[in-house]
Amino acid sequence: MARPRQALLTRERIVEAAAALIDAEGLDACSMRRLATELGVQGPSLYNHFATKAEIVDAVAELVVAQVDITVFRGNDWREALRLWAKSYHAVLAAHPNIVPVLATGPGRRPAGLAMAEAVYGALIDAGWSRARATHIGALMRYLITGSALGSFALGFDADPELYDRYPHLHRAHELAAHRAAVDEGAFELGLDLLINSLSDRYDQGVRR
Amino acid sequence: MARPRQALLTRERIVEAAAALIDAEGLDACSMRRLATELGVQGPSLYNHFATKAEIVDAVAELVVAQVDITVFRGNDWREALRLWAKSYHAVLAAHPNIVPVLATGPGRRPAGLAMAEAVYGALIDAGWSRARATHIGALMRYLITGSALGSFALGFDADPELYDRYPHLHRAHELAAHRAAVDEGAFELGLDLLINSLSDRYDQGVRR
DNA sequence: GTGCTTAAACTAGCGGCGTAAGTTTTTACA
DNA sequence: TGTAAAAACTTACGCCGCTAGTTTAAGCAC
Known part of the structure; x- marks a missing residue:
């Protein structure tokens, strides 16, 4: 698959999936490949939306603190x-x-x-x-x-x-x-x-x- | 090298090296391979003395709490x-x-x-x-x-x-x-x-x- | 002293990790 | 219409914890 007509990922979808995964199975379970699988995508695709894994985890933290x-x-x-x-x-x-x-x-x-x-x-x-x-x-x-x-x-x-x-x-x-x-x-x-x-x-x- | 005449490792030496490494460079730096290198040995040799990495880290924690x-x-x-x-x-x-x-x-x-x-x-x-x-x-x-x-x-x-x-x-x-x-x-x-x-x-x- | 078992090192390798590089196709705009 | 950027992909690198199997020395029974 190359670039899809409709984008499969958004920063928001990624962060929400990461938050759900971390809540359900812990920080260690939230690897880039696993998170990508959860989103129906290959691991490195996430790097089109976040520069590092730390940025994703940080966004999850932000989501939580905002509550x-x-x-x-x-x-x-x-x-x-x-x-x-x-x-x-x-x-x-x-x-x-x-x-x-x-x-x-x-x-x-x-x-x-x-x-x-x-x-x-x-x-x-x-x-x-x-x-x-x-x-x-x-x-x-x-x-x-x-x-x-x-x-x-x-x-x-x-x-x-x-x-x-x-x-x-x-x-x-x-x-x-x-x-x-x-x-x-x-x-x-x-x-x-x-x-x-x-x-x-x-x-x-x-x-x- | 096979089994040496004098054992290169002891549980005590491993724990002390792990403690020093963790103090100096943090938990993440304390990988089995890195710790082994520090002790002049190959990674898997540590498993002759500890069953898992967690056991080593736990022993370091014990050492600290004992103080x-x-x-x-x-x-x-x-x-x-x-x-x-x-x-x-x-x-x-x-x-x-x-x-x-x-x-x-x-x-x-x-x-x-x-x-x-x-x-x-x-x-x-x-x-x-x-x-x-x-x-x-x-x-x-x-x-x-x-x-x-x-x-x-x-x-x-x-x-x-x-x-x-x-x-x-x-x-x-x-x-x-x-x-x-x-x-x-x-x-x-x-x-x-x-x-x-x-x-x-x-x-x-x-x-x- | 001679075997046998165990201990303690080794090498090779598995599956997973974060991430970099390069490819392909689509979209958006000049 | 041509071009640049975007967003997916595949491949690969060097780490990781750990397993399996090998080699040699040590310790002990006879």
Whole structure:
């Protein structure tokens, strides 16, 4: 086949297929040849639309980050906005866990990532936090959100009971996997509460840097 | 060459070379062939000592985690112990950032990882925290520590100043890279303070679950 | 001491990866 | 209508993890 009368590929179709493949089977499964097969095309054809594989993966990351609700920074107190944003971000990452390693390295040059950073940082600055502290708070939130999304804490423990024979306090660790949601969500909620409440206390005491 | 009079490889030598290679050039650079070259040997020879590449990488992770100081849980108040442990863990990961993605998925079956989990969880239980809360606190600490180690927040922003023209609050974001240490360390310290202080407050108020 | 088994190196090769180069045909425009 | 660009193709390069089979030395039983 040479050039078809109707183009088989568009950047949009490629990104959507890549996102679906990454969601369904993980980053490793999303190879150029496999992705092309998924689109009914040969591997190198993708290079007519993207210069590198990294560009495709980046576009998937952009698509995911764009789903985070940053409108909450308009019309809400900074504390409430931060909490709502963090929950939205957390929920989006929970829905697309396989792309998290890409997001964890920062916004890079992705518009949605930069818009999110702008919204978070701007809200903190407008609230009166110093530039340095606003940066720290932004970083801290990213640590908590991507840290929790990167890998389930509960599933990080092998389900083999014998593994824990030598560790008296861990003798029930093999049950963690069964309570995955409660463990992981509970930890995230606790972290969010602790961080925002204690930041709020400092703020109310006038400590803003 | 067939079997040499003196073995060229040992598991220990392989793991040390892998650790050095990962530290120096990253996880991707640590291929079986490259690692073998580093050891003066052909690629497949490594399979006489490890069944898979994952086993080698896991052994490197074990080596790194074993450097974390968990003796602090003996003889210290749980708050102080948690803080000292977190700082030690953070410092170890800062010294070996390239292996962090492997650690971020949890202890798996690695003895040093399990021993660390035992020490942290045990200290929290002994202090009187409920099992559920102790688990949450442990998870939370991992989120903060691996989240901050996974990728510099400061370096997550491209250094190209033009990139931020459309984002009024980010107009100085290109300077972040120059203050990498202050930004990243400041955020981690802030997070640790906030988490431990607010946990401490709850604890002192008798809220332990 | 002489076999036998196992260990530890080797070489060759499989299927997959990202990507470069060059080909073919169609489309769009001067 | 001629020409340039676009979008598919095929082929191929040098990596990758890993398997299979070969060679030689080491360790041990008799």
